[in-house]
Amino acid sequence: MARETPLLARYAEGLFWMARYLERVENLARLVDVTQTFESPGREAESWLALVRINADEESFFKRGHSVDADSVKRFYLLDAGNATGIPASLEAARYNARTLRPLISTEMWMHLNVFHRDMLSIAPDDLQGDRLSRICRRIKEGVQTHTGITEGTFFRDQGWFFYQLGRLIERADQTTRLLDIRYHLLVPVAGEERRVAELTQWGAVLRAAAGYHAFRRVAPPGFTPDDVVAFLLTDTAFPRSVALCVEQMEWLLGQLRSRYGLRGTVAALERVEELRAGLTGRAVQRIIAEGLHQFLDGVQRDLILLAGEIGTAFFRDWRPLAEAQSQSQTQAA
Amino acid sequence: MQLSSSDPFRDYDPGAYFCELTSQRADDQGTAGAVKARIGMIGLDALRARASAAETELINLGITFTVYSEASAIDRILPFDCIPRVITGSEWRQLEAGVKQRVAALNAFLHDIYHAGRIVQDGVIPGDLVFGNSNYRPEMKDFPVRFGTYVHICGIDIVRDAAGTFMVLEDNARTPSGVSYVVENRHLMSRAFPDLMAGIRLRPVDDYGRRLLSAMTDIAPEGVSDPQVVLLSPGIYNSAYFEHVFLSREMGVPLVEGADLTVEDDRVWMRTTAGRRAVHTIYRRISDEFLDPTVFRPESMLGVPGLLSAWRRGNVTLANAVGTGVADDKAVYAYMPRIIKYYLNEDAILPNVETHICREPEGLAYTLANLENLVVKPVGESGGYGITIGPRATKAQIEAARAALVADPSNWISQPVVSLSVGPTLTEQGIRPRHLDLRPFAVTGRETWVLPGGLSRVALKEGSLVVNSSQGGGSKDTWVLDDGSR
Numbered sequence: 001m002a003r004e005t006p007l008l009a010r011y012a013e014g015l016f017w018m019a020r021y022l023e024r025v026e027n028l029a030r031l032v033d034v035t036q037t038f039e040s041p042g043r044e045a046e047s048w049l050a051l052v053r054i055n056a057d058e059e060s061f062f063k064r065g066h067s068v069d070a071d072s073v074k075r076f077y078l079l080d081a082g083n084a085t086g087i088p089a090s091l092e093a094a095r096y097n098a099r100t101l102r103p104l105i106s107t108e109m110w111m112h113l114n115v116f117h118r119d120m121l122s123i124a125p126d127d128l129q130g131d132r133l134s135r136i137c138r139r140i141k142e143g144v145q146t147h148t149g150i151t152e153g154t155f156f157r158d159q160g161w162f163f164y165q166l167g168r169l170i171e172r173a174d175q176t177t178r179l180l181d182i183r184y185h186l187l188v189p190v191a192g193e194e195r196r197v198a199e200l201t202q203w204g205a206v207l208r209a210a211a212g213y214h215a216f217r218r219v220a221p222p223g224f225t226p227d228d229v230v231a232f233l234l235t236d237t238a239f240p241r242s243v244a245l246c247v248e249q250m251e252w253l254l255g256q257l258r259s260r261y262g263l264r265g266t267v268a269a270l271e272r273v274e275e276l277r278a279g280l281t282g283r284a285v286q287r288i289i290a291e292g293l294h295q296f297l298d299g300v301q302r303d304l305i306l307l308a309g310e311i312g313t314a315f316f317r318d319w320r321p322l323a324e325a326q327s328q329s330q331t332q333a334a
Numbered sequence: 335m336q337l338s339s340s341d342p343f344r345d346y347d348p349g350a351y352f353c354e355l356t357s358q359r360a361d362d363q364g365t366a367g368a369v370k371a372r373i374g375m376i377g378l379d380a381l382r383a384r385a386s387a388a389e390t391e392l393i394n395l396g397i398t399f400t401v402y403s404e405a406s407a408i409d410r411i412l413p414f415d416c417i418p419r420v421i422t423g424s425e426w427r428q429l430e431a432g433v434k435q436r437v438a439a440l441n442a443f444l445h446d447i448y449h450a451g452r453i454v455q456d457g458v459i460p461g462d463l464v465f466g467n468s469n470y471r472p473e474m475k476d477f478p479v480r481f482g483t484y485v486h487i488c489g490i491d492i493v494r495d496a497a498g499t500f501m502v503l504e505d506n507a508r509t510p511s512g513v514s515y516v517v518e519n520r521h522l523m524s525r526a527f528p529d530l531m532a533g534i535r536l537r538p539v540d541d542y543g544r545r546l547l548s549a550m551t552d553i554a555p556e557g558v559s560d561p562q563v564v565l566l567s568p569g570i571y572n573s574a575y576f577e578h579v580f581l582s583r584e585m586g587v588p589l590v591e592g593a594d595l596t597v598e599d600d601r602v603w604m605r606t607t608a609g610r611r612a613v614h615t616i617y618r619r620i621s622d623e624f625l626d627p628t629v630f631r632p633e634s635m636l637g638v639p640g641l642l643s644a645w646r647r648g649n650v651t652l653a654n655a656v657g658t659g660v661a662d663d664k665a666v667y668a669y670m671p672r673i674i675k676y677y678l679n680e681d682a683i684l685p686n687v688e689t690h691i692c693r694e695p696e697g698l699a700y701t702l703a704n705l706e707n708l709v710v711k712p713v714g715e716s717g718g719y720g721i722t723i724g725p726r727a728t729k730a731q732i733e734a735a736r737a738a739l740v741a742d743p744s745n746w747i748s749q750p751v752v753s754l755s756v757g758p759t760l761t762e763q764g765i766r767p768r769h770l771d772l773r774p775f776a777v778t779g780r781e782t783w784v785l786p787g788g789l790s791r792v793a794l795k796e797g798s799l800v801v802n803s804s805q806g807g808g809s810k811d812t813w814v815l816d817d818g819s820r
Binding site: 011102315 | 593
């Protein structure tokens with residue numbers, strides 16, 4: 001079947017954001033889960049507040065009347081539908097996009113999202129207590145992973161799929177930088193052997209949250225240091241959640257949109273991707289860390305926002321009469 | 335396997351009504367007996383469990399319509415009753431011929447009133463009823479439409495009286511909905527109740543999307559070799575959004591909203607990732623007055639500025655055409671038998687329900703004198719709103735209807751209460767008769783094709799005659815038996 005079908009700009013935008021919101025949901029569940037493991041007795045509130053800082057959500061967190069304690073942060077991300085960066089709102093936005101995309105996505109994708117969305121609405125405050133929190137996080141992760149699998153197996157791979165993948169990869173790269181940044185926001189003992197062990201424990205948890213612990217152990221040097229963990233999460237292109245792999249795949253997707261579908265608007269976006277790649281591979285991770293990992297990650301996050309903006313301008317927004325008012329935005333913009 | 339202890343049909347009694355499953359029909363090919371026997375094998379409890387699982391599936395699939403109240407929007411399914419309604423081969427041939435005849439007359443009527451208006455000059459129908467009708471669009475005057483087709487998609491509501499006579503209750507010539515349920519009900523039936531259907535030869539309903547696309551392609555502006563068809567929807571907040579999704583998927587064409595389209599130099603374009611792309615046929619599910627803010631309601635955000643101008647220039651085709659509402663007006667309906675005779679020189683194959691036109695003094699007088707026995711309907715409403723059913727109304731309701739009639743007689747028609755046919759329906763009490771109607775769908779481009787069967791709507795409340803989904807109606811799978819002849 002050689003018939004080339006056009007893709008509505010609105011559909012491209014919807015696919016991009018549907019994928020993005022779902023990726024965000026999965027990663028939030030990962031972050032919440034790992035925060036739980038960071039809880040140190042007597043210091044619970046600090047660990048949980050770090051999660052708010054990582055997501056640059058302090059302002060809305062306090063504005064919505066939450067207080068600094070573990071329960072409040074959990075509620076803020078898992079139950080508070082008024083939190084635009086939380087799981088309920090992200091899932092709602094994903095379903096909203098899916099609804100506009102029903103003519104395009106597979107029935108199975110829609111049906112699963114519809115049911116998943118409904119299940120998540122039934123999470124109650126009790127579900128956030130004790131060991132149940134980890135189970136809820138797993139359910140959320142598995143919900144998105146099921147979506148991913150259904151999409152892989154049923155979603156037609158024409159133009160729309162490329163926009164879907166772009167949205168997901170931009171979000172995934174962003175989330176990996178936030179996961180990495182967790183160390184910046186957490187307190188560790190000041191010095192000595194105690195500090196070294198505490199750091200390694202935390203990095204182990206970060207790796208587990210990113211589902212990269214075992215792979216890291218396979219490829220890491222015997223006497224690995226925190227720098228090796230950072231290098232792995234940032235630059236190892238065999239690791240599905242590494243920033244470098246995401247960027248590499250974005251570049252391929254944009255190139256395909258250009259060559260296969262003749263979309264000429266990819267130039268500016270491709271330039272952004274090249275800059276991102278140069279920033280990641282241009283210098284050793286040790287230097288990045290020495291110059292300030294937090295600042296570097298901030299920069300990557302800003303570049304990703306600009307990249308999403310370029311894609312939007314080229315393919316979605318200039319077509320919308322009320323672009324500014326209607327367009328969806330990256331609410332995590334720092 | 336344990337047989338159920340009692341026959342679920344033991345207490346089923348349609349009384350004086352015609353039953354769409356069990357009433358004797360010479361060519362039912364033993365279907366009614368087979369269905370009853372199979373339901374007996376399944377047993378009421380299992381039938382209920384499977385029916386409930388089937389409804390859950392509808393919710394999960396999002397085969398829903400949206401009901402808006404002041405505060406909220408709720409997605410609801412059209413309740414599905416698993417006991418099918420059966421139409422025999424000969425019944426269907428009569429219905430099909432009647433629907434085609436009706437569609438031909440509707441199109442001839444519309445062509446006439448937007449051109450010479452002969453039917454008015456010849457005194458068959460009053461001029462003010464046509465030209466003074468709020469749905470008459472002067473913009474359409476002398477505008478040529480391809481093949482003379484104004485009503486491309488038509489849904490005709492048909493009921494059946496106690497004697498088994500089919501009668502037309504209402505024409506829907508604007509944007510009739512419900513066809514998605516016809517197809518989805520069949521899919522659901524074959525997934526959830528394959529044992530009920532096994533071995534029974536039915537006319538398929540899967541062809542609708544292909545036929546519709548083919549008609550939409552036919553009517554595209556002349557000279558366009560590979561026309562781009564789109565479906566124009568008001569968007570996800572419209573109560574029929576699922577149907578729009580369904581139709582665009584079945585046709586394989588984009589579902590667009592007003593903001594996806596733009597008109598430049600009297601041509602319509604859609605906004606794609608690769609820039610603008612020409613559009614040639616628009617199956618629009620937006621009513622006339624929202625289509626083009628430069629012509630109709632200026633505040634409409636749903637439509638496309640300049641769309642009508644592009645159409646008048648012959649660069650795009652709209653289906654249905656603008657201004658078809660005058661043909662499905664409930665007052666014009668009363669003249670349909672005469673309209674059919676006038677244009678086709680044939681008697682109506684499907685008769686009307688006797689109708690009194692309250693704008694006419696005799697009609698008003700008769701209606702006021704017999705309110706207790708009549709159904710009084712406003713001419714401009716749809717969805718079963720504003721209806722008073724005399725024999726079931728309270729004194730206060732009768733008086734309210736009387737006051738409304740006297741205040742604005744031309745807004746009303748009245749009809750005798752038709753003893754609507756029934757179908758066996760699964761209820762909490764068991765299998766009970768519930769009243770039904772039928773809405774067949776006709777698609778017309780170059781010629782007319784009628785989807786075998788149609789939407790059978792069932793009034794789930796005991797004794798209720800109102801089948802509308804907004805008022806507690808459900809639906810059934812509609813089986814047209816395939817007897818090999820067409």
